[in-house]
Each structure stands twice: as structure tokens, then as C-alpha cells.
Amino acid sequence: MTWQEYQEAVAVLYEQADGFGNVSRNVMAPDKITGQPRQIDVLIEIEAKGHPLKMIVDAKFHAVPIDVREVESVLALADAVGANKAIVVAANGWTEPAKKKADHVGCDLELLSVDEALDLIVPDKWKMCPSCDADCIVLDQEGAVTFEGGAWFWWLAGQCRGCKCARIHCQDCGLKAYIELHASMVCGCGHRWSSTDDGVTIAFFEVDPEW
Template sequence: MDWKDYEKEIHDYFSKTYPNASITYDAKITGRYSKIERQIDVLIEDDVAGFASRVVVDAKYFSKPIDIKCVESFISMLQDLDANQGLMVTQKGYSKAAINRAYYGTEKLELDVLNFDEFLLHQNLAAIPYSENNSLFISSPFGWVVDNSKQDGFTCCLYQRGLDLKKAQKQNEWMYFNIFKKTKMYHLLVN
């Protein structure tokens, strides 16, 4: 995968996740302050409660974590494009200063880690775990993955994208699911 494939994968992800929104790959908009045409990796536009909403997604296919300068540059671009929200996505993570700048700033900016190679390790955005003849559909919240790899004690689990189960457990930020028939569960509780 190269940077272009990475951008296309992210575009496809948002197109599938938000099928009713207008999602444009490689969009061009003239900045309100710069007065020049700005390139946007993925532009999401939709009406929310009768108001136009613009989300700018910047895909960074870098070989190392994103630093604070990159985040601040993106914040400036969001202001120039009059965006309601920004999402900066990378496959390698962010420096602590970059995370702090996004988290404590007044801008509506989210940072996310999306490494498509992780999906080959039984991580995905949705899953249908099963036990015997019972199953359920689970969709992960934004920024999280469903891990349906074989585990002792539970059918599948959810944790933040960019982590593995052990790291998520260490941070105490994960959930797990089990499927039981009520009669079997009642039997376990009574005995």
C-alpha cells in the first residue's frame, strides 16, 4: 500500500459508513483567507438538523508518528476552509504534544490511527461473532475495532484502533462480548 491507496481506503471507509452523506475524494475548495484552491484528501458534507456540515479528513501515510507541527498546520487549513470539524488519520500514531494540541485546543479536531494491516489480524470495523447457533452483529464505535480472534472467556472484544488486546487491557479501555442461552446461564448461576 502507498499513500494514494491509503487515501482511497479511507474514502471507501467513510463512503460505506455514511452512505447518505456527500463524500468526495481529492476535493478542491478555495480557502476563505488564503484565496487559493486547497486540496482535501476526503471531504464529507451533509446536512445536520438543517445546517450544512463540512468535515475535512487528512490522511497521513507517514513512516513515523505525527508531530505537533503537522497538527497545527492542519488546524490552520481547517480554519481556511471554514470546516465544522477535522479528522487527521495516520497509520503510525501521534506524538504526545500532537495529541495534547488536538485535545486541549478549541478546534473540533479528532486524531485517529487507521492501519489497514491490522484488519488482517482479525480486527475490523464490524463483526458477526457466533457461539453454537447464536450470533449477533457488532459495529465498533468510531476509532475502535472489533477483534474476533479466538480468545478464552469471550466471543469477541472491542478496543481502540491502533492497540492490540494486551495494550488495551493494560490501559483498562476495552469491552468484551459473550453469547449465552438464558437456560444455560441460569443453570450456571443456580449451580
């Protein structure tokens, strides 16, 4: 998953929240002192009893918990654009000093894991890659074929966007397995599945030479 995708998932999270005001993604707002544009991951604008309220949401796609400096940078951004509240959404949590700082100034810290973020932008069709453990396998390759006699077969598969390790699901025999790039295997139906540079391929009714 990239930081841009994580930022998109955070935006989707707040867009899906009922009654949470007007949600805008990747907004450029002027600095109230310098006038220079400042980038905001997610801007939430609410009208409360005739008073406009502005909240900024900052996505932190870090491999480790965010520290107090990250919280302070978001607070500085909120002040610079005249926001009433700041929210920080982190992929891997936060340190205790960061939590204390946020609590003291009324900044919300929210946890959105990589798994949860991926499910927001690619619902029900992804798996974390067990080979590189750095990106996801999007199950976007599917198809069906009818054989002589009327029997039919359909499958679901995909590859890691990073290392191209494949995930396959044979709907007939029920096999669910991972295949490294340039490797292959035969399922219980006798079909050979291969992970190639161009995607997942299937050769029907082959026999595994090890059998």
C-alpha cells in the same frame, strides 16, 4: 503501499460509514481569504437540522507517529476552507503533544494501520511482504488446470509490487510459502514454482534436484 493508496483507503473507510453524510475524495476547495485552491483528502458534508456542516479528513501516511506540527497544519487547512471540524487519520499513530493539541481544539485523531488500509482497498487478497517489509503482495494470480484422468489443480499466487518476492498457495498439498525473485521451489505435489520478472510460473510434476 503508496500514500495515494492510503488516501484512497481513508476515503473508503468513511464512504462505508452509514449515515456519515456526503463523502467526496480529493477535493479542491477555495481558500476563504486568498481564493486559491486547497487540496482536501476527504470532504464530508452533512446537513444537520437545516444547517450545513463541513468536515475535512486528512490522511497521514508516515512511517513514524505524527507530531503536533502535522495536527496544526490540518487545523490551518480546516480554517482556510471554512470547515467546521478536522479529522486526522494516521498510519502509525501520534505523539503525546499532538494528542493534547488535537484534544484541546476538538480535532479527532484516528488510527488506520497499513494492514487495515490494504484490507479496505484489496480485501482478502494481500499479504505484507516479509522480504522488503515495505509493500504488499497482492494475490492476483490464480488459475486451474485439468490433467489426464480428470484430476484438476488450482492455485493462488502473487508478487510484492516492490521487490517481487512471491507468495504461493498450492490448493492440492496445502503449501503456503514465499519465494524470492529468481528463486524456485517444488511443492508436495511435485510442481515447481518460480518467481520471475514476469510473474509466478508453475512447471507441473517436476522433481526437485535436491531430492
